[in-house]
Amino acid sequence: MATKKTVPQKTEQKKTAMTKPQIDVNGKASSKDGIYGLPFKEEHATIVYLPIPWDVTTSYQAGTAKGPGAILAASEQIDFFDLDYVDAYQAGLFMKKESAKLKKLNTEGRVLAKKIIDADDDQMAKNKNLQKALVKVNQLCEEMNKEVYKETKAQLDKNKIAVVVGGDHSTPFGAIKAYAEKYPKLGVLHFDAHSDTRVAYMGFQNSHASIMHNVMEKISGVSKLVQVGIRDFCEQEFNYTRDNKKVEVYFDQTLARRKMSGESFQKIAKEIVSHLPEHVYISFDIDGLDPRFCPNTGTPVPGGLDYQEVVLIINELIASGKKLVGFDLVEVAPNPKDKTNEWDANVGMRLLYKMTSASLASLGHIKKR
Numbered sequence: 001m002a003t004k005k006t007v008p009q010k011t012e013q014k015k016t017a018m019t020k021p022q023i024d025v026n027g028k029a030s031s032k033d034g035i036y037g038l039p040f041k042e043e044h045a046t047i048v049y050l051p052i053p054w055d056v057t058t059s060y061q062a063g064t065a066k067g068p069g070a071i072l073a074a075s076e077q078i079d080f081f082d083l084d085y086v087d088a089y090q091a092g093l094f095m096k097k098e099s100a101k102l103k104k105l106n107t108e109g110r111v112l113a114k115k116i117i118d119a120d121d122d123q124m125a126k127n128k129n130l131q132k133a134l135v136k137v138n139q140l141c142e143e144m145n146k147e148v149y150k151e152t153k154a155q156l157d158k159n160k161i162a163v164v165v166g167g168d169h170s171t172p173f174g175a176i177k178a179y180a181e182k183y184p185k186l187g188v189l190h191f192d193a194h195s196d197t198r199v200a201y202m203g204f205q206n207s208h209a210s211i212m213h214n215v216m217e218k219i220s221g222v223s224k225l226v227q228v229g230i231r232d233f234c235e236q237e238f239n240y241t242r243d244n245k246k247v248e249v250y251f252d253q254t255l256a257r258r259k260m261s262g263e264s265f266q267k268i269a270k271e272i273v274s275h276l277p278e279h280v281y282i283s284f285d286i287d288g289l290d291p292r293f294c295p296n297t298g299t300p301v302p303g304g305l306d307y308q309e310v311v312l313i314i315n316e317l318i319a320s321g322k323k324l325v326g327f328d329l330v331e332v333a334p335n336p337k338d339k340t341n342e343w344d345a346n347v348g349m350r351l352l353y354k355m356t357s358a359s360l361a362s363l364g365h366i367k368k369r
């Protein structure tokens with residue numbers, strides 16, 4: 001349960017207080033103090049979470065725009081003690097406020113996108129207003145990509161770790177671009193139920209369903225994509241990932257068969273990690289997990305990874321000595337019918353803290369246990 005509060009600084013501790021607030025892990029936490037109840041200011045934080053309230057092109061269930069707020073609220077429930085990593089919170093964790101500009105663009109974009117999603121191919125071919133709406137939606141998504149790129153780059157230039165908290169899966173494109181510029185030959189470890197390698201989806205060029213296609217085609221600094229948990233894809237995506245030498249796919253069905261035939265998951269986890277280069281970025285779509293961990297996500301699919309399997313893969317990555325230079329968490333959605341149900345966000349905030357800890361440990365900011 002929630003257990004921390006700020007301790008008032010004594011005057012002789014003033015110097016320490018300027019760089020690092022003291023955290024009482026036995027106090028009562030409030031997300032009003034900051035994410036995980038931590039009272040860090042942005043300038044004192046090593047990790048800066050960028051909430052991106054965006055779900056313009058979500059095709060099935062909207063609501064991921066509310067994900068960052070739900071994760072922030074649920075973060076009060078964290079217990080900082082971790083069996084793998086020592087006190088990640090000490091490095092300073094800070095979540096920025098949601099951008100009013102992005103919120104406005106998202107509202108504008110969703111109204112237009114809904115008309116396009118509801119239309120059939122014939123209507124799209126004939127109706128000029130729908131065609132105009134599509135151009136506008138693509139522009140709005142480009143604008144979001146630019147904002148995320150600019151903000152991520154600004155944080156990386158200050159040697160901080162910028163973490164996109166979505167929003168749908170289109171949100172981290174700009175972040176991955178900024179990371180790939182800082183770390184050329186970047187590898188992307190992608191947890192997801194979906195391949196997300198469609199050329200475009202319903203005419204949307206920057207849809208959540210195209211993010212990894214866009215990453216591989218438009219970001220030259222990315223040298224490798226390793227996908228894990230994939231179980232929902234079309235033939236074009238299957239062919240694209242099969243024929244692209246930079247892409248390695250661990251389909252959910254293949255993982256399940258290998259486990260059922262008695263293979264150790266640790267061996268599989270080491271194999272997954274072995275495909276990655278020195279600098280790794282994790283793009284985590286929560287629906288890569290079994291839907292019991294994320295029943296309200298936009299496009300749930302049966303099957304999927306167990307929470308502890310994910311933790312094992314992440315820990316194997318850190319144990320290999322590779323650097324987890326950045327990561328994101330996307331597609332977390334609160335239950336639209338029951339505001340008191342914070343389960344998806346609860347899983348999300350714990351996963352976010354685990355990736356935070358792993359990244360900080362791999363980069364030498366904190367110790368492994």
Ligand SMILES: [Mn+2]
Pocket residue numbers: 169192193194196208285
């Ligand atoms: Mn995805």
